[in-house]
Amino acid sequence: MEIKDYMRLEIPGFSRNESFARATVAAFAARLDPTLEEMSDIKTAVSEAVTNAVIHAYEDEIGIVFIMAYIENLTITVEVVDQGKGINDVNRAMEPFYTSTPELERSGMGFTIMESFMDEVEVESDHGEGTTIRMVKHISSKNKQGEKSYGAAD
Amino acid sequence: MEIKDYMRLEIPGFSRNESFARATVAAFAARLDPTLEEMSDIKTAVSEAVTNAVIHAYEDEIGIVFIMAYIENLTITVEVVDQGKGINDVNRAMEPFYTSTPELERSGMGFTIMESFMDEVEVESDHGEGTTIRMVKHISSKNKQGEKSYGAAD
Amino acid sequence: MEFTLLPMQGNLVVRIFGELDQHYAEEVRKAVDKEWKREIYHNLIFSLENLEFMDSSGIGLFMGRYKTVSEKGGRVAICGPPPSIKRVIELSGLLKLMDIYRDEEEALNKLVLN
Amino acid sequence: MEFTLLPMQGNLVVRIFGELDQHYAEEVRKAVDKEWKREIYHNLIFSLENLEFMDSSGIGLFMGRYKTVSEKGGRVAICGPPPSIKRVIELSGLLKLMDIYRDEEEALNKLVLN
Ligand SMILES: Nc1ncnc2c1ncn2[C@@H]1O[C@H](COP(=O)(O)OP(=O)(O)O)[C@@H](O)[C@H]1O
Numbered sequence: 001m002e003i004k005d006y007m008r009l010e011i012p013g014f015s016r017n018e019s020f021a022r023a024t025v026a027a028f029a030a031r032l033d034p035t036l037e038e039m040s041d042i043k044t045a046v047s048e049a050v051t052n053a054v055i056h057a058y059e060d061e062i063g064i065v066f067i068m069a070y071i072e073n074l075t076i077t078v079e080v081v082d083q084g085k086g087i088n089d090v091n092r093a094m095e096p097f098y099t100s101t102p103e104l105e106r107s108g109m110g111f112t113i114m115e116s117f118m119d120e121v122e123v124e125s126d127h128g129e130g131t132t133i134r135m136v137k138h139i140s141s142k143n144k145q146g147e148k149s150y151g152a153a154d
Numbered sequence: 155m156e157i158k159d160y161m162r163l164e165i166p167g168f169s170r171n172e173s174f175a176r177a178t179v180a181a182f183a184a185r186l187d188p189t190l191e192e193m194s195d196i197k198t199a200v201s202e203a204v205t206n207a208v209i210h211a212y213e214d215e216i217g218i219v220f221i222m223a224y225i226e227n228l229t230i231t232v233e234v235v236d237q238g239k240g241i242n243d244v245n246r247a248m249e250p251f252y253t254s255t256p257e258l259e260r261s262g263m264g265f266t267i268m269e270s271f272m273d274e275v276e277v278e279s280d281h282g283e284g285t286t287i288r289m290v291k292h293i294s295s296k297n298k299q300g301e302k303s304y305g306a307a308d
Numbered sequence: 309m310e311f312t313l314l315p316m317q318g319n320l321v322v323r324i325f326g327e328l329d330q331h332y333a334e335e336v337r338k339a340v341d342k343e344w345k346r347e348i349y350h351n352l353i354f355s356l357e358n359l360e361f362m363d364s365s366g367i368g369l370f371m372g373r374y375k376t377v378s379e380k381g382g383r384v385a386i387c388g389p390p391p392s393i394k395r396v397i398e399l400s401g402l403l404k405l406m407d408i409y410r411d412e413e414e415a416l417n418k419l420v421l422n
Numbered sequence: 423m424e425f426t427l428l429p430m431q432g433n434l435v436v437r438i439f440g441e442l443d444q445h446y447a448e449e450v451r452k453a454v455d456k457e458w459k460r461e462i463y464h465n466l467i468f469s470l471e472n473l474e475f476m477d478s479s480g481i482g483l484f485m486g487r488y489k490t491v492s493e494k495g496g497r498v499a500i501c502g503p504p505p506s507i508k509r510v511i512e513l514s515g516l517l518k519l520m521d522i523y524r525d526e527e528e529a530l531n532k533l534v535l536n
């Protein structure tokens with residue numbers, strides 16, 4: 001059985017962990033040698049999903065957030081999972097500018113950014129059981145030099 | 155119940171993940187605002203423990219390596235866990251220059267480096283069941299400015 | 309993330325450095341609102357030349373300030389965002405509400421003319 | 423990690439950049455051993471001025487090359503390690519087998535004199 005190249009990170013949903021989470025996924029994605037633009041797309045999308053878990057899924061308590069990423073060929077898949085309150089109406093949640101928490105100055109653009117910056121976004125959510133966001137990004141193959149560029153990640 | 159500041163990372167034991175693992179722990183440790191020297195002590199010790207899991211615990215197969223870190227006050231604890239073959243004689247393994255794999259050009263200095271660079275090192279190992287390395291480092295408190303320096307981590 | 313508040317020609321310039329996310333947007337919001345309440349500024353300028361990362365929390369921050377500032381007849385401008393951050397801003401439709409300029413100098417000049 | 427092999431005054435200089443761990447030590451080992459087999463060099467110099475990280479895998483690499491090189495009457499020297507890497511080297515007792523120099527120039531001068 002071949003083992004895929006993956007990482008799985010578990011962190012408590014403190015807002016200061018938003019930057020830690022996206023930096024970790026970025027360090028993992030670095031082995032694909034993405035362009036600066038691809039890298040910033042991934043970081044931004046991960047930041048949106050993790051922020052949603054922190055502020056929407058768990059609201060006032062600190063819950064656990066799981067971030068999984070795996071690589072197949074030139075494709076990276078990132079999953080952000082929470083065990084929070086879930087999303088009642090996923091279609092409405094994904095509409096641009098829809099936010100349930102305007103008082104937190106959320107813009108309602110989180111899902112729109114994930115969908116624009118990644119190639120695929122899937123949302124699974126059960127009321128009271130939590131939410132899983134699965135995002136896929138294909139990395140362009142120009143400029144590939146095997147393993148060489150990975151060292152530059154850290 | 156108060157939730158501690160922690161992270162838990164799971165990766166397959168590919169040798170290219172050694173650098174990813176230590177970079178991730180370093181990014182997490184950054185919130186303690188360690189000195190350059192403290193940071194490099196942590197990175198080096200983590201690299202030793204993860205490398206051991208990759209090459210000694212699982213030998214020719216790719217097993218899973220777990221890295222846990224948590225922070226209490228100014229102390230960071232890092233655990234590196236494998237489910238590999240275990241260490242028969244821990245005391246001998248910890249002796250400077252002892253290595254079971256001189257043919258891989260191991261120097262036998264891994265445990266000695268962990269012990270010199272961290273404040274505490276504990277090894278738990280069961281034959282055939284795997285090994286847990288627990289390492290503790292106290293960070294000096296000079297130069298603390300609350301949350302400010304964390305942003306510089308990424 | 310770090311930021312500085314600078315009075316410039318009767319406007320309030322907010323320079324933001326590093327990474328702006330939900331954790332830090334809150335900090336900036338509080339400081340800007342407090343300073344704005346002094347009621348001595350005409351316009352508000354977010355200077356993003358040294359910002360390295362921003363997610364939609366930045367959009368929320370800018371939109372929220374737009375409300376407070378435009379109530380008093382002031383304007384909000386953004387200047388110098390790097391390409392990746394510019395894409396987030398463009399996507400958000402923010403440019404219907406505020407203008408984007410190359411740098412602080414251009415922002416200050418144009419705001420005065422308008 | 424990157425490295426370059428340079429012939430200098432009849433010696434082989436190995437400049438290593440970035441992070442040296444077990445994953446990359448193997449790469450360096452193969453390349454150095456292949457070049458050394460040409461039997462045209464007197465001494466081997468590891469130049470670590472641009473190395474940012476090294477764990478005990480580096481010690482294994484240096485010790486392994488010490489065996490091959492000293493068999494032929496050559497010497498191994500290390501130059502320019504940053505403080506954190508110097509501590510790993512000192513701890514390992516490596517300095518009983520090889521000398522450490524400030525930079526490549528000093529290493530080349532001293533090796534010729536001895
Ligand atoms: N992980 C989650 N758990 C519960 N609700 C969520 C989650 N993610 C998103 N939502 C809901 O979907 C809405 C839209 O999300 P998003 O587009 O990211 O905008 P914003 O975060 O700015 O509100 C949120 O306001 C929230 O009601």
Ligand SMILES: Nc1ncnc2c1ncn2[C@@H]1O[C@H](COP(=O)(O)OP(=O)(O)O)[C@@H](O)[C@H]1O
Nearest residue numbers: 206210211240247253254260261262264265285
């Ligand atoms: N996680 C582990 N699983 C099994 N054996 C281990 C593990 N870590 C260390 N060992 C054993 O302990 C010995 C000494 O380890 P160390 O001091 O790190 O030196 P080195 O890695 O250079 O051999 C190893 O050679 C190996 O036999």
